Amino acid sequence: MPEPALEWSLLGEVELFSEWRQTPVTEDEWFKVEQVNPPRDVVVEVAQTDGSLWKSEGRLLRSGREVALFNLVIPPMFSSRRLGFRIANAGLQVRNWKLKVFSMPFPNTSYGFGSATQGMTGVFPASTQVVQLLASNPDRKGAAIYNNSTEKLYLKLTGLTGPTSQEPSLGANAAALHLGPGDYYEMPYGYSGLIEGKWSAVNGAAFVTEFV
Known part of the structure; x- marks a missing residue:
């Protein structure tokens, strides 16, 4: 085509x-x-x-x-x-x-990316305990997370290799990163695994959108 x-x-x-x-x-x-x-x-x-x-x-x-x-x-x-x-x-x-x-516009039908539609959009209140933001989904084409908080949001992407988390309770056998207040993160293309997070203190929420 x-x-x-x-x-x-x-x-x-x-x-x-x-x-x-x-x-x-x-x-x-x-x-x-x-x-x-x-x-x-x-x-x-x-x-x-x-x-x-x-x-x-x-x-x-x-x-x-x-x-x-x-x-x-x-x-x-x-x-x-x-x-x-x-x-x-x-x-x-x-x-x-x-x-x-x-x-x-983004060329969704070009370069092998395939088309994508917006799936679930969720709002997750901040917590100092680990929160599941997205379950594993083999149909996922992408996801986006916005940290609507004054606190850091630590993310764990199980199954990807990456730097060791500064938050040991998130686990060291996963790619880990943190989003500062107001930061926005787009998942690596093709990552369909579990996504978890926790905040440095309770404030605000995360807005999560999955594309399938």
């Missing part, structure tokens, strides 16, 4: 200030950013927003870079999604610096 033709479409132009500026609503997942009249040695923060919730992506664009490419999945708790950009240098104002933002 031939691969579908995928082309970049202009999502919008954003003039940069120290306050957040937003693109139109988009459901696409791939983005290309071109800079117009960039200054020198200035940094731009990138975030996703649904108008009330903001999720920092920990991504920074540096002025003068000709083109930036990145992939952003819509957080499962968002009702809609826009991209937000602002100058990270506090109080700095730059004249006529703009971003041209292009978008493209």
